[in-house]
Amino acid sequence: GAVVSQHPSWVICKSGTSVKIECRSLDFQATTMFWYRQFPKQSLMLMATSNEGSKATYEQGVEKDKFLINHASLTLSTLTVTSAHPEDSSFYICSARRGLVQAEQFFGPGTRLTVL
Amino acid sequence: AQSVAQPEDQVNVAEGNPLTVKCTYSVSGNPYLFWYVQYPNRGLQFLLKYITGDNLVKGSYGFEAEFNKSQTSFHLKKPSALVSDSALYFCAVRDRRGGADGLTFGKGTHLIIQP
Numbered sequence: 001g002a003v004v005s006q007h008p009s010w011v012i013c014k015s016g017t018s019v020k021i022e023c024r025s026l027d028f029q030a031t032t033m034f035w036y037r038q039f040p041k042q043s044l045m046l047m048a049t050s051n052e053g054s055k056a057t058y059e060q061g062v063e064k065d066k067f068l069i070n071h072a073s074l075t076l077s078t079l080t081v082t083s084a085h086p087e088d089s090s091f092y093i094c095s096a097r098r099g100l101v102q103a104e105q106f107f108g109p110g111t112r113l114t115v116l
Numbered sequence: 117a118q119s120v121a122q123p124e125d126q127v128n129v130a131e132g133n134p135l136t137v138k139c140t141y142s143v144s145g146n147p148y149l150f151w152y153v154q155y156p157n158r159g160l161q162f163l164l165k166y167i168t169g170d171n172l173v174k175g176s177y178g179f180e181a182e183f184n185k186s187q188t189s190f191h192l193k194k195p196s197a198l199v200s201d202s203a204l205y206f207c208a209v210r211d212r213r214g215g216a217d218g219l220t221f222g223k224g225t226h227l228i229i230q231p
Contacts, residue, residue: 004159034218043206044160046218057217093159101210101217102148102167107160 003027004096006108013084014116021079021111023094029074030096034105035067038091050077084115118143118211122222129197130230137192137225139181139207146212149190150219151181154204163205166190177201197229 003026013019023033032051036044048064050056050071058064066088068080077096081088091112095105119142129135141147148167152160164175166183174180181192190207204226208219 032217036218043221043223044219046220049217059218095160095218102165102212104150104162104165105219106162107152109157109159 002106004108010112012114018082023077025096032097033077034095036093118220120222126226135197141209143211148210150208152206202229
């Protein structure tokens with residue numbers, strides 16, 4: 001149990017276009033979902049936290065108008081990178097948590113975004 | 117602000133020997149602490165967590181970790197390493213008092229188990 005999927009697993013797009021990444025909890029309802037970014041040979045950096053039906057909370061330095069997060073249901077969150085540029089190229093990872101804040105997060109396999 | 121330090125980029129251990137992957141943390145309050153493992157082309161997998169109670173926490177695949185409040189450490193250990201334990205290990209923390217709801221991760225430690 002506790003499986004999280006992401007789609008697509010990788011995407012290549014042209015500069016200026018928008019890309020949507022989906023994150024789904026397959027076998028549980030996620031009260032909270034998170035989006036992280038991982039640079040090569042670096043750790044995961046939290047971008048934003050989203051709760052179903054409410055606006056996402058973005059970390060300092062993350063542009064909310066560039067990284068649009070929608071958490072429409074207890075099993076689906078989407079991250080849209082708007083007007084993508086080469087510096088947005090990265091590995092984006094989502095996670096989902098059920099229940100209380102001390103519960104562990106379950107992570108998706110990640111999405112590799114390359115902006116040309 | 118909260119932070120996690122994993123002082124070793126890589127740890128090499130012979131198969132069958134005990135292993136330790138080090139982690140220290142900094143939070144303003146009391147921590148929730150987690151260990152995750154990442155295999156190539158796979159998502160992070162949860163190993164174990166410390167919330168409260170017994171300082172020695174046992175997790176998946178024979179791993180355990182000891183919470184040491186005075187040293188602000190949460191080292192990951194296993195009595196006898198397997199080649200299949202070779203992977204990238206992340207320590208993570210969340211401050212109980214609040215702040216960001218997500219986790220703050222260390223930079224990761226590559227664990228290499230030599231046959």
